[in-house]
Amino acid sequence: xxxxxxxLLVCFIxxxxxxxxxxxxxxxxxxxxxxxxxxSKQLEKRIMSINSVTKxxxxxxxxxxxxxxxxxxxxxxxxxxxxxxxxxxxxDKQADIKTITRRFLxxxxxxxxxxxxxxxxxxKKVLDSRSLKIVVYIIDVAEKKKxxxxxxxxxxxxxxxxxI
Amino acid sequence: MKNKLKNLxxxxxxxxxxxxxxxxxxxxxxxxxxxxVENQEPTFTLKYYSKENIEKNSKLVSKLxxxxxxxxxxxxxxxSGKSIHNKEYDxxxxxxxxxxxxxxDYHSYTFPLVQGADEKMTNVLFELNDQxxxxxxxxxxxxxxxxxxxxxxxxxxxxxxxxxxxxAFNSLFARTMSYYRCIYTYEWRIIDSRMRDAxxxxxxxxxxxxxxxxxxxxxxxxxxxxKTYNSSDGTATVTxxxxxxxxxxxxxxxxxxxxxxxxxxxxxxxxKSELNLKPLLYDSxxxxxxxxxxxxxxxxxxNMWSDEAKVFTKSAIDYMMLDKKVDLxxxxxxxxxVDLELVKPSxxxxxxxxxxxxxxxxxxxxxxxxxELFKNVFEDNERLHVKFEFATDLxxxxxxxxxxxxxxxxxxxxxxxxxxxxxxxxxxxxxxxxKIAQSxxxxxxxxxxxxxxLECKETITLTQINAWKLDDxxxxxxSENKSCIFSNEPANQDDHHFMFNNLVxxxxxxxxxxxxxxxxxxxxxxAEADAFYNSVTNASxxxxxxxxxxxxxxxGLNETTVFKNNIKNHTLEFDKYNFYSGTNAEGVTKNNCND
Numbered sequence: 001x002x003x004x005x006x007x008l009l010v011c012f013i014x015x016x017x018x019x020x021x022x023x024x025x026x027x028x029x030x031x032x033x034x035x036x037x038x039x040s041k042q043l044e045k046r047i048m049s050i051n052s053v054t055k056x057x058x059x060x061x062x063x064x065x066x067x068x069x070x071x072x073x074x075x076x077x078x079x080x081x082x083x084x085x086x087x088x089x090x091x092d093k094q095a096d097i098k099t100i101t102r103r104f105l106x107x108x109x110x111x112x113x114x115x116x117x118x119x120x121x122x123x124k125k126v127l128d129s130r131s132l133k134i135v136v137y138i139i140d141v142a143e144k145k146k147x148x149x150x151x152x153x154x155x156x157x158x159x160x161x162x163x164i
Numbered sequence: 165m166k167n168k169l170k171n172l173x174x175x176x177x178x179x180x181x182x183x184x185x186x187x188x189x190x191x192x193x194x195x196x197x198x199x200x201v202e203n204q205e206p207t208f209t210l211k212y213y214s215k216e217n218i219e220k221n222s223k224l225v226s227k228l229x230x231x232x233x234x235x236x237x238x239x240x241x242x243x244s245g246k247s248i249h250n251k252e253y254d255x256x257x258x259x260x261x262x263x264x265x266x267x268x269d270y271h272s273y274t275f276p277l278v279q280g281a282d283e284k285m286t287n288v289l290f291e292l293n294d295q296x297x298x299x300x301x302x303x304x305x306x307x308x309x310x311x312x313x314x315x316x317x318x319x320x321x322x323x324x325x326x327x328x329x330x331x332a333f334n335s336l337f338a339r340t341m342s343y344y345r346c347i348y349t350y351e352w353r354i355i356d357s358r359m360r361d362a363x364x365x366x367x368x369x370x371x372x373x374x375x376x377x378x379x380x381x382x383x384x385x386x387x388x389x390x391k392t393y394n395s396s397d398g399t400a401t402v403t404x405x406x407x408x409x410x411x412x413x414x415x416x417x418x419x420x421x422x423x424x425x426x427x428x429x430x431x432x433x434x435x436k437s438e439l440n441l442k443p444l445l446y447d448s449x450x451x452x453x454x455x456x457x458x459x460x461x462x463x464x465x466x467n468m469w470s471d472e473a474k475v476f477t478k479s480a481i482d483y484m485m486l487d488k489k490v491d492l493x494x495x496x497x498x499x500x501x502v503d504l505e506l507v508k509p510s511x512x513x514x515x516x517x518x519x520x521x522x523x524x525x526x527x528x529x530x531x532x533x534x535x536e537l538f539k540n541v542f543e544d545n546e547r548l549h550v551k552f553e554f555a556t557d558l559x560x561x562x563x564x565x566x567x568x569x570x571x572x573x574x575x576x577x578x579x580x581x582x583x584x585x586x587x588x589x590x591x592x593x594x595x596x597x598x599k600i601a602q603s604x605x606x607x608x609x610x611x612x613x614x615x616x617x618l619e620c621k622e623t624i625t626l627t628q629i630n631a632w633k634l635d636d637x638x639x640x641x642x643s644e645n646k647s648c649i650f651s652n653e654p655a656n657q658d659d660h661h662f663m664f665n666n667l668v669x670x671x672x673x674x675x676x677x678x679x680x681x682x683x684x685x686x687x688x689x690x691a692e693a694d695a696f697y698n699s700v701t702n703a704s705x706x707x708x709x710x711x712x713x714x715x716x717x718x719x720g721l722n723e724t725t726v727f728k729n730n731i732k733n734h735t736l737e738f739d740k741y742n743f744y745s746g747t748n749a750e751g752v753t754k755n756n757c758n759d
Contacts, residue, residue, distance in 0.1 A: 046697075046744055049702050053693040060742060072723060079747050086687045086751045128560040145458075157746040158561065 009104050034151060035078055036105070037061050038141045043115065045140075048079065048121045056082040061138055061154075063118055077119065077157040084155050095153040100139065102147070109140045112139075119163045127158060209266040209373060210353060210418060213273070215447050218262055222291060223275060227298045228259055231288075231331055252302070255279070257288050260427070260451050263420045265374065265443045269608065272415065274303070277424040278429050282308045289326065289417045300329040301415060303375070309421035317350060317373060324348045326377050326415055340680045377415045404500075415691035424454065438469050439478050449485050456484060463492045483549050488582075490549070497529040497536070508586065516755070517554065517592050523757035524601050524682065531677040534605070537670050543583040548581060550611050556585035563591045563603040563720070566610035571618055581618065583611050596752045597682040602675050606720050609667060609688065613659040636717045664730075671717035676709065687752045696743050700736050707748075715744040 038044060052075040058081035065073040083089040105112055117123055126134065137151040144150075211217075219225055238253050255451035256278040263274040272291035279286065284309060289301040305312075306321040325672055326348075354369045359718070424432065432450060435457050441450070450457050460477055467473035473496065479491040480501055489503040504525075509518040528534050544607070551567075558565055569582040585607045663671070679688070718741065721727050731737045 024347050027553060046739065048739070048747065049694045049697050051694050057697075058694070058747075060739075060747075062742075077742055077746055086753070089690055090686060096629055155747070155751070157742070 012047055016036060020126070032111060032137070034100075034105075034108070034137045035138055035154075036112055036114045036139045036141070037078070038115060041117050041119075042066055045142075049081075051082075054082055063115075067119055070119075074158055076123075078136065078154045079157060080138060080152050080154045083154055095162075096135075097153070098137075099145075099148050099152050100151050101149070104157075105139075105149070126156070174223050191645060206393065208353065208374075209264075210372060211264045212263045213264045214451060215260040216258070216442075217264070218273065221273075223296075224298055227300070227331070229344045231259065231329075232259065232298060234331065244414050248404065255286065256426070256429070257330070258422060258424070260447060260633055261423060263494045264419045265416045265418060267416055271416070272417060274417045274420045276420045276423060278426050279309075279422050280425045281421070283417060285309055285312060285421060287417060287420050289415060300331055301417075302327045302329050303417055305419055310675060312419055312421060316632070322348070322350065324375065326417070340386065351376060352376070361486065372418060374416060374418050377417075423451070428454070428458065432457050435461050435464065437462055439474055439481070441478075441481070444495070446481070446485075449481075453484070459492060466495070489551075490547055492530065493527070496650065497535070499535050499608065500550050503549070503551040505551075507554060517589055520597070520600070520755060520757055521552075521554075521587065521592065521604075523759060524597055526759065527602060527681045527757065528674070529600055530602060531674050533670070533674045533677065537609075537667075548611055550608075550614065551584045552580070553584060553586055554589045554592075556589055558588040558591070559584060560588075560590065563595065566607045568614050568618065581615055583614060585611065595753050596750055596753075597753060597757045598675065598678065599719065599749055601678050601682060602671070602716050602719055602749075605671055606663070607662060607676060609671075611661055613662060617658070640654065657724045660724045661726055662723045663726055664726045668714065668717045668721075672710070673715035676713040679709070679713075680754060682757055684756060685754045691748050691752060694748065695713075696740065699739055711740060712748060713746045715741045716749045719745055719749075 037045075039045070042064050044064070046060050047063065048058045050057050058079060061078040061080065063076045064129045065075065066074065080095070082094055084095045088094070113123060113126065126136075135153055136152045136156045139149045139151050141149070143152075218228075229234060235253060235255070236259065238546045258276050258278050261691045262278075265274070270292060272289055275288045275290070277286045277288065285305040287305075289303050291301070293299050295407050302325075304325045304327075307315075307321040311320055351374045352371050353374045354371055409558045432454070436443075436446070436450070439460075441447075460481070464477060476496050477492070480492060480495060483490050483501055488501075491504045491508075492500045494504055494709065495501040504522065507518050507521050509515060509522065514681040556564075565582050565586045565588075567586065569584055571581040572579050585604075587603075595603075683691075694707055696707065696711075697703075698705050718731065722732075731741050
């Protein structure tokens with residue numbers, strides 16, 4: 001009985017370490033993160049600009065933190081346009097668009113940010129990784145096609161502001 | 165009886181403790197004793213003295229004064245012809261440092277002449293005679309300072325002469341055709357010690373040459389008032405006009421090269437005179453920081469010793485004397501003294517973020533309004549001293565932070581404020597050049613506002629507050645900070661509140677001047693093609709550079725209530741802020757600043 005318990009404990013510790021390691025590695029190493037945007041209460045989508053040359057419309061997906069227990073609230077912006085950056089526009093490298101399945105989301109939970117994750121450690125890790133030039137995708141549930149999601153490469157920007 | 169024994173025991177223990185204490189003290193003292201040559205009797209000491217040490221000897225100072233006055237008179241005689249000019253004494257003696265030698269009751273001071281490093285070395289030796297007065301000698305070597313510093317003594321010509329100097333410059337040698345021959349010996353002596361290993365507290369000896377003149381044999385002369393000649397027993401003297409020169413030999417000196425050549429000394433003197441540096445306060449620092457003084461000279465010349473440059477340089481020297489580094493050119497162009505040592509690229513440390521930072525900082529300095537902003541708004545401040553450094557301990561989303569490291573309060577004034585602006589290394593690597601410029605400007609303003617905060621907390625009284633007039637904007641600005649009635653902002657947001665209310669237009673104006681320097685033409689065109697979509701009117705508005713710089717200037721002020729009330733709570737304003745600062749300003753040209 002004691003042997004069994006010991007065996008289970010070792011297995012548990014091993015798994016815990018592996019999962020944690022994977023979690024950290026996923027954000028820092030693979031450099032890709034997916035935002036699952038479902039238009040819940042604090043999530044908004046607005047037109048930001050229209051390019052007179054490319055006729056491209058840029059959208060901003062905004063998440064406004066609203067946590068009465070926190071003094072500093074954040075406002076995260078996911079900016080979706082044809083080009084993620086000015087540099088990409090220089091070399092005509094358009095934002096990546098790909099189709100993903102529910103299975104993909106299930107398998108890659110560690111790198112998917114759901115609305116419930118926006119105020120947690122997972123989101124903090126994403127923000128902390130920004131200087132590492134992580135690739136950010138938005139999964140807009142409004143763009144769901146035949147049980148498949150469209151992931152659009154976007155730019156992440158955040159603004160801390162005070163809420164008293 | 166028992167008590168007596170007890171007392172005796174107590175007394176014994178006390179004696180033992182005192183004994184141990186004395187033993188310890190003795191050990192410590194031995195460390196401070198001057199270094200002595202082993203097995204030498206009497207003891208021998210050689211030290212390099214600064215002006216401060218020399219000036220402790222009033223008798224020597226008075227002799228030196230007499231000597232220097234006579235030297236000046238001799239020099240002027242060369243041009244005026246009013247008195248006889250003695251060629252042999254047509255030199256400048258450098259009296260701010262000397263080599264001091266002590267040997268039993270004997271001691272001497274050797275002063276260098278101001279001469280070129282390739283000229284044959286000459287020194288002036290002052291030694292204490294039996295009457296407790298100082299005799300002066302001219303010591304001439306057959307090698308230059310450069311040769312002495314670079315070659316082994318055995319490869320040099322050791323032809324040496326030590327001649328007595330008549331301090332009245334009565335042309336002693338002009339009339340005597342003197343030949344004062346001694347046997348000169350060089351000795352390799354311990355002159356100092358330096359720490360070899362700090363951990364084990366071990367020291368090593370430092371050696372230097374000492375020239376010893378022994379058995380001076382003869383004095384030749386062809387004219388004189390009174391002639392006494394004695395060459396026996398190693399004694400040689402000549403008496404002229406009742407004064408005896410020379411002696412039994414035994415003079416001890418050490419080759420003392422000139423610290424500066426004539427041109428360098430001229431530069432030092434110009435710095436002293438242009439800046440009116442008082443000798444007692446500044447000479448010691450000047451002599452030990454010659455290379456900095458030459459930098460100051462060239463800086464002064466480059467700025468034609470303008471009043472502004474002089475005031476700045478004097479204040480910079482005061483900081484330097486406190487062992488702070490001040491980059492002169494950059495500081496003069498900056499609103500405060502800056503120490504950029506840790507953020508300037510060098511051959512050994514050429515990191516890209518350093519090159520980028522210095523490039524962007526220099527672009528800011530070129531904006532006349534950058535300096536003006538600080539002059540106009542904070543005109544009563546002493547020049548601050550700010551050190552820049554890269555840090556890795558800042559929050560990842562924070563670009564920079566300004567911290568007061570230390571400060572002093574004297575006579576109701578906050579002085580000597582040391583501040584450090586920490587720059588987030590990772591943040592700098594990922595942001596656009598124009599955002600970095602804004603961040604530097606933002607932190608520079610913090611450096612000034614920190615002073616206001618300190619003044620308020622430490623020095624301002626209620627009477628002073630009541631005495632302030634609130635007539636104009638500047639006074640209003642001051643009152644807001646000095647009165648200690650800041651804002652209702654939460655902790656650490658007072659400065660941001662002040663910036664939001666008073667400085668955003670100025671900041672925007674300064675940053676806008678860097679547009680063509682930091683944003684490529686291509687990115688400007690791309691940005692201009694992007695029309696802002698007004699979600700209130702549902703119409704597009706052309707890209708507006710004024711708005712771009714206005715909202716960029718608000719970066720870092722987001723955590724204030726004024727930001728929330730004026731920007732965050734207004735959809736249109738917040739959209740514009742996100743469009744211009746969050747999207748465009750963040751997206752434009754990165755890592756591209758070049759001079």
